[in-house]
Amino acid sequence: MKFINFFIRRPITTFSLNVGILLIGLFAFEQSSIDLFPSITLPTLSVVISAPGLDVSTIEQKITVPVEERFNTIDGLKDLWSRSSANEAQFVLKFYWGESIDYAALKIRELMKNVELPLEAKSPQVFRWNPAEEPILRADISSRRPLVELTQLVEKKFLPKLERIEGVSKVDLSGTHHRQVLIKIDTDRLASYGLTFFHIAQALEKNNIQKQIGTFTEAKHELTLKLDGELKTLGAIEELPIVISPKKTLKLKDLAEIQLGYEKQKILSRISEETSIGIEILKSHEAATLDVISETKKHLSKLQNDFPEVKITYAKDDSIYIQTSRRILFGNFWQGAGLSLILVLLFLKSIASTIVIATTIPISIIGTFAFMKYFDVTQNVFSLAGITLACGMVVDSAIILLENIHRHHFEEGKSPWRAAVEGTAEVSAGVFTSVLTTLAIFIPIVICVKGLVGILFQDIAFTFVVALTLSLIVGFTLIPCLSYLLLKRRLNISKLTKPIRIPILEKGAKKVQDFYLSSVAYLLDRPRSAFFVISTLYAGSWIAICGLPGFDLIPLGEFNRFKIEAKAPQTTSLQETNAHTTHIEHKLKADPSVKTFATTVKDNTAKLFVDLKKPIPSLSKAQSYLTHQRDEHDQLADITLKILDHPKIDTSEGQGAPIVLVLQNADPNYREQAMIQLKQALQKVSDVVYIETNEAQTESIIQIQFLTDKLKEYGLTTSYLSELVYGSLEGLEATHLSNPATDEDWTIFIQDPKLNQASQQSIEALHQLPIITTLRGERYVLPLETFANIERKIQPLSIERTNHIPSDTLFAHLQTHRRSLQEIRSDIEQVIQTTTHFMKDITFESTLKVLNETFSQLFLALLFSIVLVYMILAAQFESFTQPISLILTLPLAAGGVLLGVTLWGFHLDVIVMLGIILLVGITVDAGILIIEYTNILRHRGMDRKEALLTALRSRMRPVFMTAITDVLGTLPMAFSSGAGAEMYQGFGVTTVFGITGATFLTLFSVPLTYSLLEDVEEYLHLKWLWFKAIHLKERTAL
Template sequence: MKLVNTSVKRPVGVIMIVLAIIALGTVSLRNLNVDLFPKIDLPIAVVATSYEDAAPQEVENLISRPIESSVSSVEGIQTVQSQSQSGSSLVVMMFNNGTDLDQALLNVRESVDQVKGMLPDEAGEPSIMRFSPDQLPVMWVGLTGDQASELTKVADDQIVPFFERQSGVASVTVEGAKEREIQIVLDQSKMQQYGVTAQTITQALNSSNQSASVGDVEKGNKDLQLRVTGEFESVDDIRETIVQTESGGTIHVDELAEVNDTYKKSSGETLVNGESAVVLSIMKKTDANTVEVANNINDSMEELEGELPSDVQSDVIIDTSEYIKMSISSVVQNILIGGIISFLILLLFLKSLRATIVIGLSIPIAIISTFTLMYFTGETLNVLTLGGLALGLGMMVDSSIVILEHIYTYRQRGYSLMESAIKGASELAPAVIASTTTTLVVFLPMVFVEGIASDMFTPLALAVSFSLIASLIVAVTLVPMLSSKLLAKATQESGRRYWFNRVLDRVNNGYRSVLKWVLGHRKTTVFGTLAVIAGSLALTPMIGASFIPSSDQGQLQITVETAPGSSLAHTQDVTEQVSRELEAYDDLLETSYLNVGGSGGGGAPMASSGNQATYMLQLIPASERTKNTDDVVESISDDLSAVPGAEISVTATNSAAGTGDPVQISLKGPEHEVLRELADEVTGTISEVNGVHNATSSAEEGVPQMSINVNSEKAAMYGLTEQQIVSQIQLQFTGQTAAQYREEGDEMNVTLMYPEEERRTISDVENMSIQSESGAAVPLSSLVTLKEVQGPVTLQRENQQPQVNVTSEILDRDLGSVMSDVKQKLNHMSMPEGYSYEIGGQAQDMADSFRDLSIALVFSIFLVYAVMAVQFENFLFPFIIMFSLPATVVGVLGGLFITGLPLSIPAFIGVIMLAGIVVNNSIVLVDYINIVRREGKDRYQAILEAGPSRLRPILMTTLTTILAMVPLGLALGEGAEMQQPLAVTIIFGLTISSIFTLLLIPVVYTLFDDLTAKITRRRKKAE
């Protein structure tokens, strides 16, 4: 080949190109975005709308339903889901894979604009946004100190602006902050005494708190703007605001009410390691590097420490980049270990340090070249792309080994170094290219795989492909060039390592004996192989299936939910008991973060509740503890089951899944009440299944409510409207913002409210008076009907039909086995007419991915056959070679069974990769049998000569590939769980397949050769 000839004769040019690649790869590596997993493209859009003080039923009928109807016609929509709860609506649209989300968002915005006029006047502006996993915080920083108000001020004034200036930071959210408020606590008796209403006070505050431009006057040759400044300059100004009484007199606000400069009553509490704290959750920009953003924040905290007050301490609670860095480090370590193992294997076989270096150079050059290609294709440096490099490590030297072996052959025939390099590399270059192509083409069908499987493993496929292409180019250019310069002494026998030669001789003799036996017992060999394959298939039910292996990130979440309507104080009492139980795990905990009554930092745009609390726990690194995260989850769950008065669920945080709960059952039907009853029945039923953990229903118990129905006719008799009555009740029990007060650039509410002792009990509602337009006090009980009811918490719909979800985690069992039992349980349940269920979550994603990957596997096998048919220019020999594939099943299923791993998406990807890898040894063997037969030897002798002579290169390529993957197969280090099934699949599959290749393929070759001869004889007779 011209390329080989040029590279050998112009070594300086090759060296300069290699140096340029190394330089470019180094620059690319520095600029690659580092993350834990590849970016998952979830085509999801969200429409969030507020509707204050509205019940869930009103929100559903007046907000959610109109928006659902308007967006359902948008092109590409797969599912429309809505959640309606008190005060807010959330409509979630899931689009088909491949949908242009930017265009879809424009279409959604147009649809919402068309229906916006139909929404209630009190409803907020619908907010339309895309959902992305990148919207989750990358870091939580806790501020602890004596005064929560001081912590809030420090966070708002110093830390948030400082952090938001750091490179890559999108926004910083403060949780547990104290909001300053000027409270005007009204005295009803004095207001009645002076004939003053709350509306009068509000008007007085607003009229005294105005600034306006009232014109211009001339002064010499200048115009002076006239401006009346009447804004409050101090809290005393609010106290001294003049209010007109009914009799025409005047009185100050502080004579009618108590004016307090205080903080708004908190709806929750935030604790870090048991201390009251303010927590800052930091979001990164979409295109920012997670590790770089976290490093910027950590570095800036050191700079910030000196500027904080002495009684304020800042600590990182959870830093997601720590696990990323540990995972990347462990994968790099596995790559180095695999590289060293490959190098030693080569050294053992080649018996020459120089020859080993020539081949070993393929690895670093291929890896560096891959970094360059990854940079220009926009891929990130993550656990899977690095894992792809680790998996391809042993395969990177295959082409170089074959080329060098053939160069050795010519050198031993007496050719010069230059001639040996040119002839040896040129002759085998086409075969090597074809062999590498069979490995590469198996990834082509991945283009047609959609969803999570494609998003996560296409980058891995690209990394492996890039590395193999780079190693192929090195094999046909750099290896011949270096061979022509460095292998003068390498080909001379020095008598070293005779022990390994003797070992290889014994292996060769043993293989020759076994090969003779299988050729003499062809039927026994074939039927024995079929029996072994059938036996391995019988292991399938014992192996099970799962979606994506969970990684031990050491993050736990504990959700505590007290009875609906429980007060914040009661929930805090329960969390104190939970915290006492968690003290037993202090030696395993690095940090703990508790949010009572708040949103918990999850970022969901739905309202929080005082009956809920969320713990976020960070365990010490996996290398420093004896228990994995799932064991800790089970142990804590058992301990907390004894805590009374609350439903407590403990789950492990796993960012790899990204698809919701493992088990998700969607119940659909016309009535919410019936669905709620069905959901309770389903929850109880599936909880009996072994492995189901924390089965919960989205149909929460109703919140106790006091329903107030206004009698319009009685209200009209007193000159009152329903709105006026609602407004006065709201003022009595919630308060009302009367004005805004500005101080030193900060703006705060001036709120009218009544004393707490007058708005606490049901009797306060019943004894309340409503002021009419004439000033008369009318008892509320004479205007309304009071009734205590249970109000729903959240109403859900899917595709414009009521829906309730039952979800669950799994423990100690694989997802496939659990779902099989769950489906059996559900099939025995009787559903009312018009009601049905669907399986969703990870179980559905797993089924869809397995289906897509099965199709991809079939196409991969066809493409491998097509490449071999082109290489051999024959249809029969590729067909013979393909018989090495069925035996792979034995290794794959046996390996998963031995290691206790279920069949997962990574394992399936490993099977697809094997389709391109295992045929390479068969290609080498069958090709050499044909070469020997063309030299005039009979079939039997050709097989006995070709088998043992090709055993050495087959052993070299197989051992370098297998042993380089052993560190990943052992799941050494953080984050290796993701690649372990893939590595195990290839290790066991390639090992068993290589054995069958060396024994079964010669037998199949003879059978088809006999069949071909028989068909040929019949044709001759017919002619």
């Protein structure tokens, strides 16, 4: 009471407090960062250990197994995956969400110091592993300039400026092409002089130096000494002296042919069939996407002005999606706020009263941005969805308070002061409890729901809780103050206070109220009929719960982008793969619905990201379009094609496919047979496409086994011979040449073309590879076969292990328009159990695993929410039985939810599930007001039936007003479409239909269950007294 008195007596203080919240919020709104989603980082680390020259089996035995044993001691490790392949061991460590990845990385580096690795092994590389990380911007640079010149321009002018932009973590270039100085050697001729390509490489490196070598003092001034010994021209390379012996020196041009040519291009890049250089921008973990993209595009625009012959095409721009999604969300907010206030005006029939309530919206909503700024919460789809969701609910407290103040003044004849103070105090407990029950449901969500979904929900929870908390502050400070001034006529708004009369609405409201009151009064006098009605309502609700659709994760949004992945056989050259890719590009170019497509070709694979001119809103139509695309491109021989949608959020935790089955068994033959049968089994499951396995494939290799005794005899090492053989066959990048005339950097590459070609045709060339060595002061040129056994062998391409057990993996994708993930998983389990006997060895990973973990957590959060709400209500009513009548109203929302998700065609995804959990806190609000006032009236001496009917009559209008404002506030979300709408549309549908259904039924159920439960309580109490009396009588008789 004193708290309310203070703010009514001091209106300037009250206004200053609320306006201060508003102004701080406005400032924070302009300063806060804008992003697409909350920052998401997988709790995963990758460790790579390179060991050139070691085969797969040796890598597994001497590196993979010992390292895995060490990793097993790290705290918080959830899963460990490893792959042993020729020359390399790779480890992926998955930790539980919430573990410190930085500490884990430090622990790994410490452990690796104590692991004994082969001499060939290099230092382990530890880095954050997030294959799902995608560039936020891709710009393709094209020009009439030759590609080599364009590469030089991009690397010298574009790249340095882009890398210096704040928030940019990495800039990737694709499709570049460089000049190269090729030194063609003849290994046999060099051997005749006692030289190898190592000698040539060392001579080039030693004569291509530029560095600071000290300082020089002259006239008390200290000058830096800089050595400039760089090779700058082809002539300098040709004249490079090569020492043959102390008495003989030859020029490099006498030993090799030197040419200026082009390096072998490893990656090709195009934009809509036009050759380009792709620039992909990746942001740092802390940076805001919109800020980074905006700054990057400013730099690129300036560079395009500086170089008008260059054309820049944006193949991907997340800022467009972000801006569009924000515009849609703010539109939803203003529409919801407008509809809510129109409803308030219709009920209160006063413009002035509507304005009083309307002040709650800007202060609560804009004030939320101040807390977002302080706690580093970005303006993203989920945080703004939380604000929009709260839009209609922030006025609930103000409506109830203003309605009760007016009732005290106009119906009970109290003075404006007493009406403001006593009217607020009377419902303050109920208002506080109703808001608290709504806020409390987010505690279990934050505590129980972990992982990707937990991170997404945190921002919704934060903004929703802050907005409702601020609405409570406004409700208990500004609303009583303004109501008092309004009633006292100190505000000169006489025209605005004139009541608005709408006879049709008034008659309709009166009929609804009379219907409820007469129905409840009739049933209160007939407990059996009341029990039958309540039982029917609950039975129908549980039938609706059973009819809810299957579980799913993040829903797919509008379809405006897809990707094509093409894969040729392993031995296919880049040129052959590119030829196949151009066929795909020609068909895309001819498609009138395609806007642009960016192509990247590497080795035997190609990726094309295709943007459509207009989004396809329906998933069924999107599926038809993708099916058409598959039919169009399915005619390429020996090419494996995958045409997939491109979701904004990857739920596979970096696995690359939504369906991943891992089969663990030590027997490779068992795994091979299992993979074949599993692939056949999954082909029977509808909606599952692109099934592939990575069972241990083999390759034919030429194994060089060095003879230890021979190496020791001639003073050679395996490391030296390995590098010599590799360089002789593949060539060696010796150093770089900086050409000041053209400002170009050329690589200097040494290769024996004859040996390279011969080694590809015959193993004999490898046997005869000359090795120069010295024995007892004599120089010898001996063939490689002298020091090694060379033979053909079959070996696995790689060996995978999951949690220390050898494993193989099956990957599969899903149709765009499909059944729920729960139904698909159930079908997969059933078909595996009925057609194979491998189920005991199979582990579900990726999206299906996330689905199970997430819904286990969500159901725990739902149960926790119900218990928490019950405890709050029990504390409010100081009763264990009265809250039961409110908890029993929770299933009543199920019918509305079922209707909504059915009409919208939703699965029971995590967005819908969050809406259902939110309904736990909202559904009880109406009952709180009724029971709270019923208890007050009974405390004043009114009998139960009359108190219930009076409370129902008194609170019916605020109950309907708050419920309808909640519905209207979220109604635009339910009908929203466009960028990002799929991330919150489920909230809107669930709350709109859930609140609507629950409110109408609650007005029946709460008075009836309240009465029935009290009758049961009294009956049990009488039975207990009778039992005690009988027991006492028996003891007295004894």
